[in-house]
Amino acid sequence: MVSELSDQLLPFQLERSGLRGRLVRLGPVVDTILSRHDYPDQVARLVGEFVVLGASLAGGLKFAGSFSLQARGDGPVPLVLTDVTNDGDIRAYAEAKEGAADKDARLDQLMGAGYLAVTVDQSAVGGQTYQGIVELEGESLTDCMLTYFRRSEQVPTGMRVAVTRGEEGWRGGALVIQKLPEANPHSAEAQDAREDWQRTMLLLATLGEQELADPQLSEEQLLVRLFHEEGVRVFPRQDLAVG
Numbered sequence: 001m002v003s004e005l006s007d008q009l010l011p012f013q014l015e016r017s018g019l020r021g022r023l024v025r026l027g028p029v030v031d032t033i034l035s036r037h038d039y040p041d042q043v044a045r046l047v048g049e050f051v052v053l054g055a056s057l058a059g060g061l062k063f064a065g066s067f068s069l070q071a072r073g074d075g076p077v078p079l080v081l082t083d084v085t086n087d088g089d090i091r092a093y094a095e096a097k098e099g100a101a102d103k104d105a106r107l108d109q110l111m112g113a114g115y116l117a118v119t120v121d122q123s124a125v126g127g128q129t130y131q132g133i134v135e136l137e138g139e140s141l142t143d144c145m146l147t148y149f150r151r152s153e154q155v156p157t158g159m160r161v162a163v164t165r166g167e168e169g170w171r172g173g174a175l176v177i178q179k180l181p182e183a184n185p186h187s188a189e190a191q192d193a194r195e196d197w198q199r200t201m202l203l204l205a206t207l208g209e210q211e212l213a214d215p216q217l218s219e220e221q222l223l224v225r226l227f228h229e230e231g232v233r234v235f236p237r238q239d240l241a242v243g
Contacts, residue, residue, distance in 0.1 A: 005171050009059040009088070009238040010219045015231030017196035021177035023219050024056040024240070031169035032242050033092050040101040041165065043077055046110060047094045048163035049141045050082040052174040054092075055240055056159075057118075057145075058084040060178065065122035071144070073136055075112025076100035089243030106139040116144045118152075155179070158201050162209035173212040177204065203227060 005027030013020045030051050034044045050069050058067035063086055070081045076099035082092035100110060119131045132152040138144050142161055149157040156179040163172035179197050207226055211217065217225075223232045 005173070005213070005215050006219065006237075007240045008219070009055055009240060010223075011059065011235040012223055013233045013235070014200065014227055015233055017193070017200060017230065019177055019179060019196065019200055021175060022056045022059040023173070023175050023223060024052050024059070025171075025173045025213075025219055026052055026055070026240065027169070027171045027215060029090060029240055029242055030163070030172045033090065034170045037094075039094060039096060042102060042105050042110065043094055043096045043100050044170070045163045045165075046077065046107060046141065047080055047082070047092050048170060048172045049161050049174075050080050051090055051092045052163065052172040053141060053145060053159070053161050053176075054082040054084050055088075055090060056174040056176045058086075059238060060176070061120065063120050063122055064125045064127060065120065068117075068119045068121070070117045070119070071111055071114060071136060071141075072117075073111030073114030075110055075114075076105075077110040078112075078114075080111070083243065084240075085243060088238050088240040090240060091243040107141055107144070108136065108139050111136055116148060118148060149178075156197060158204045160204060160207045160212055162212040164209060164213045168215065171213045171215060175204065175207065175212065200227075200230070203230070 005025040007026055007029045010023045030048050034048055054069045066083045066085050068083045072079055076097045079095040084090050114136045115133050116136055117133045121129045123129050134148045136144055137147050142159055149155045159176045161174045
């Protein structure tokens, strides 16, 4: 039985602070993508993390074309790629060589030294292509993405990612919150914004993998459980599908 997660992206706002975020929950989509290939579990989990995080990051952009996360390295898994179109169609792929089957391997052990590229490609509709690249640093995809936003975008970012496998198949989720830079970092409003951000990151850190990928917990229930003192406003959902 495939997970009952909704395969949707749900944008939201925290009323107390005005911070905005995106929550992605995937059941059939991520299960279909990962079941197409005979990946070792740890490689499949890594591909699933690219899928859920790619969908959540694409959901924060206005673009016509495709958004992609691509990592290349010199380890047993030399390539992981996911593309998300502006319509919410997702595809993903990984190359896995001998030595990629270690069930306890981290991203740095699977991929080795290399780089992570974030690309928005609008060339098919006459637009421009934007790309940012950082070295693969850290033990997880989350570590690498936080490094990317800190160095390349200089956007304070918090994220939690989960990909699990059970009797119902693969399922996953990602929750991303980002903070806009202050116009005047020395103002009283900026100090309040920093306190809001710190409080929100403490709450986000309490979100566990099982809760994030729990098919019995709706998106609204998850957000209210996590941020009930902040006040949660949700915006129209976007359906996600296998590309």
